[in-house]
Amino acid sequence: MTTEFNFFQNWYPISPLEDLEYDRPTTVTILGKSLVIWQSPVSKKYQVFLDECPHRLAPLSEGRIEPKTGNLMCSYHGWEFDADGTCQRIPQAENPDLVSKNKTNFCARKFPTQEANELLWVWLDPKSEELAAKTPLPLSPQIDAEKGFVWSSIVRDLEYDWQTLIENVADPSHVPFAHHGVQGDREKAEPLPITISQSNAQIIEAKIDRKFKSTITFQPPCHLEYQISLGADKQIGLITYCIPVSPGKSRIVAQFSRNFAQNLHRITPRWWDHLQNRNLILDGDMVFLHYQERILQQKQQTQTWKTAYKMPTSADKLIIEFRNWFDKYSGGKLPWQEVGINPPDILSILPMTQNRQQILDRYHQHTQHCSSCRGALKTVQRWQIFLLVYFILTIATVALLPDALRLPWGLPLTLTALLGMGVYGGLKFWLEPKFYFVDYIHAFKK
DSSP states (O other): OSOOOOOSSSSEEEEEESSTTTTTTTEEETTTTEEEEEEEETTOOEEEESOOOTTTOGGGGGEOOOOOOOOOOTTOOOOOETTTEEEETTTTTTSSSSTTTTTTOOOOOEEEEEETTTEEEESSSSSHHHHHHHSSOOOOTOGGGGOOOTEEEEEEEEESOOOHHHHHHHHHGHHHHTTBTTBBOOGOOOOOOOEEEEEEESSSEEEEEESSOEEEETTTTTEEEEEEETTEEEEEEEEEEEEEETTTEEEEEEEESSSSHHHHHHHHHHHHHHHIIIIHHHHHHHHHHHHHHHHHHHHHTTHHHHHOOOSGGGGHHHHHHHHHHHHHHHTTTTOOGTTTTTHHGGGGGOOOOOOOOTBBBBBHHHHHHHHHHHHHHHHHHHHHHHHHHHHHHHHHHHHSSOOHHIIIIIHHHHHHHHHHHHHHHHHHIGGGGGTTBOOGGOOOGO
């Protein structure tokens, strides 16, 4: 399929830098390509390689960073690669010249990377490094501390496709209903007059003219940003990067900015914001988008989105503009066949998942990727162990106290042990589950 838009010759953010693990390689998939991220202890910069050892194609993400050399070592046979992907050691080589004479043939495939706006970026076409160097990153002007902005970030894997994610983020009219009680109020929903101010291969821009004026910008293939003016020079922003992972899977890397209430931002733990706000918003969309996508794919076997969807209001204009862009510049398809996924096979590998715990699996979609939530979860689990041990030791101690000390000392100790068990119960049955799974039932959102 020949198209005007090359999805691979673009910059994609992989993750916030603060969520990456510097002491071990990790894997991520973008556009069907399995990548490994690791940090060289020499350069202190993150590198991104294709997640394949050139020897026998074992995943390098299962390897380790060798402390003696600072190289990435494949754990299958011990081949080592430096930060440039050059093979530095083959333990099985009888001839020491084998490595030096075959550096090009034995190298790991390296992708261009940059670190900017507290994100790690990767260019998905390793053969066009010169073009990558000339192409600016799709950065947001709202991620700028010098202009008074503060921001937080989140990354989460999603159980629906890239195009469904773009549609969802580009649709502010769903907020009062899908996020009622979290970010919206269904009783206050009103018509949303959206106008398209520009549209071409490089950008789609929309305006919303109401009390709080907004500009929505889509910069293909992944950058979708809101700039919302609250008046009196106050501004909030939603900066999202919508990453195609594989058919039926996507990843969102989002930054939330504002140029006011800086102190409140600094005292709010990032993990708490994720539990009580950001993940709830993503949960609110997840289930019906998972089903909506598969219903649309079934209908598209006999018709197009133009007849499958009914979009009569101006609130749908940005969705229509995006769909038209996707048809015009990419043939209405992502380039899965270029990574070995054949388009006819896509429908067969996208069944409707009935297990809500799988669709809303917070741990594997978010917690394991997020340094703040991983750390908070470990702390919660350690506190549970401490409180349980404290209870057992305290009750045992009180039981052994002589009668004269049991009342003045035993009663306070028993009360603190019972209080600790109350805290233990709250951590175990209320807080800890929020890192794993929270069922989101719209019918119960009063």
